[in-house]
Amino acid sequence: TSFGYKQVREEEKSKLVGNVFSSVASSYDLMNDLMSVSLHKLWKDRLVSKLNPFPGMKHLDVAGGTGDVAFRVLERIKSVSHRAGTLTDTEEDTHIYVCDINPNMLNVGKKRAAERGYNGEHCLSWIQGDAEALSFEDGSMDGYTIAFGIRNVTHIEKALAEAYRVLKRGGRFLCLELSHVDVPVFKEIYDVYSFSVVPTMGELVAGDRQSYQYLVESIRRFPNQEKFAQMIQEAGFQRVEYENLVGGVVAIHSGLKL
């Protein structure tokens, strides 16, 4: 039946995603830098500046992997109150939860946190979990971010419904994702880059062509900017908008739970 077929495809996808990130965890940060010529750092900066983090906030970064977004949120909160080093009283209520389905990615993140001297900070938690079934309470978060993660979840609608559920009223949803380029000529160049260069780089640097081929295919299959914005709205969010970066190579979608 078509349902049976769908079921198998979904199981395959979950397994594939699991394998991809287990096998790339150790080379993940390096590959990110290479593939995006370090642009992903600027994109994440932009994401976090849109979040506008504040001392005392409860924030959830889903598919948080090796901690890139969480570290930025924390650093921004510290800089908001102009106090380097230890947290002030309000800041002590700050809590950033990094949730990821893959323990290998989280372990890399924990190690990086220790290297940055964050092991004394009690405001960072690393939690293994699925974006589609979060273990956090309803209305418990001021912010929710997901960077380069939603493309990998099996049911996007479920992840969006969970994002909506865990946010407080007034809470902000932000999603950074590789999206669809719609600029002539640049689109053709980008196609060559993603179909030929990325898998070859994956093979040479990470020794894993298949995972990076999967990455490129998953970008093609992901809904375009407008369609995705509509899905966010359907999940209940308001004031949904998006910003394209580098002609739509990536997009940042946002919404509020009002």
Ligand code: SAM
């Ligand atoms: N957000 C990090 C960043 O921007 O560097 C990591 C992005 S990485 C491309 C995608 C992450 O999504 C991986 O760490 C993977 O384990 C995680 N992931 C995939 N499916 C997930 C799911 N259903 N729930 C939570 N995390 C998931």
